[in-house]
Amino acid sequence: MKIALIGYGKMGKAIEAIATAKGHEIIHRIDVNSPHLLEKEHLQQADVAIEFTTPETAYDNILKCFEANVPVVCGTTGWLDKLPDIKARCLEKHQAFLYASNFSIGVNIFFEINKRLAELMASQTQYDVRMEEIHHTQKKDAPSGTAITLAEQILERQYKKTRWVNKERCKPEELSIVSKRIDPAPGTHIVTYASDIDDITITHTAHSREGFAAGAVVAAAWLNGKKGIFTMKDVLNL
Numbered sequence: 001m002k003i004a005l006i007g008y009g010k011m012g013k014a015i016e017a018i019a020t021a022k023g024h025e026i027i028h029r030i031d032v033n034s035p036h037l038l039e040k041e042h043l044q045q046a047d048v049a050i051e052f053t054t055p056e057t058a059y060d061n062i063l064k065c066f067e068a069n070v071p072v073v074c075g076t077t078g079w080l081d082k083l084p085d086i087k088a089r090c091l092e093k094h095q096a097f098l099y100a101s102n103f104s105i106g107v108n109i110f111f112e113i114n115k116r117l118a119e120l121m122a123s124q125t126q127y128d129v130r131m132e133e134i135h136h137t138q139k140k141d142a143p144s145g146t147a148i149t150l151a152e153q154i155l156e157r158q159y160k161k162t163r164w165v166n167k168e169r170c171k172p173e174e175l176s177i178v179s180k181r182i183d184p185a186p187g188t189h190i191v192t193y194a195s196d197i198d199d200i201t202i203t204h205t206a207h208s209r210e211g212f213a214a215g216a217v218v219a220a221a222w223l224n225g226k227k228g229i230f231t232m233k234d235v236l237n238l
């Protein structure tokens with residue numbers, strides 16, 4: 001599979017290592033210094049594009065992939081206000097798009113556990129739910145995309161909570177997400193249900209970026225040749 005890497009930072013480099021080891025070919029490494037490689041004539045040489053850049057650049061990069069008729073796997077977080085628009089344009093232009101706030105298999109299983117736990121706790125009103133996420137200090141967005149996914153899963157099932165907030169002290173109807181930035185944390189997510197009697201805590205701790213990168217490569221191989229909008233649930237059959 002010929003891959004165009006859009007974003008050649010920490011994730012781009014981790015993806016390159018895994019994709020190359022699996023026998024895939026990286027035909028473009030695109031970053032802020034090589035914007036010309038985002039032109040159609042270059043992008044269309046790839047079977048699939050993998051986009052890990054910045055909250056400010058993901059939207060335009062994805063549209064360029066659609067213009068070049070290249071399936072795109074995107075892991076950039078912090079731009080989700082534009083996701084409905086990207087999905088509409090993907091369908092309108094008959095393209096292929098797969099977004100995940102977190103590509104690791106472990107986190108995608110954690111998402112399923114989080115949903116089930118939220119369902120079980122919905123009627124246990126003696127517990128109050130809160131969240132914490134810990135990442136490295138270079139991270140641009142807060143809360144993390146993964147934390148937002150977890151929070152939305154809880155909000156869909158916990159009738160006591162009406163919205164998430166990115167602070168510790170909040171109203172009873174708000175779901176607190178505390179963001180900590182500590183090097184070199186690749187990504188830790190903690191969901192706690194606390195009561196006077198006991199606490200239930202679920203935690204996912206990434207030990208490196210390998211899981212995110214490996215998941216993105218699996219997703220890219222899966223998306224190659226398909227049309228439509230997909231998630232990691234489709235890839236992993238969860």
Ligand SMILES: NC(=O)c1ccc[n+]([C@@H]2O[C@H](COP(=O)([O-])OP(=O)(O)OC[C@H]3O[C@@H](n4cnc5c(N)ncnc54)[C@H](O)[C@@H]3O)[C@@H](O)[C@H]2O)c1
Pocket residue numbers: 006007008009010011012030031032033052053054055057061074075076077078100101102103104141212
């Ligand atoms: N979904 C996941 O599993 C997952 C995992 C880790 C990180 N992320 C997200 O991926 C994104 C990138 O993370 P990172 O740690 O690699 O960041 P990074 O800062 O190390 O790298 C970002 C790269 O994007 C490049 N870039 C900036 N503007 C660009 C543009 N217009 N076109 C092409 N490239 C451009 C930069 O040159 C840099 O190489 C972040 O949003 C992060 O939150 C997602």
Ligand SMILES: O=C(O)C1=N[C@H](C(=O)O)CCC1
Pocket residue numbers: 077101102135139140143144145146147186187
């Ligand atoms: O390093 C990052 O940045 C990460 N971003 C994703 C998020 O925002 O959830 C996934 C974990 C690592």
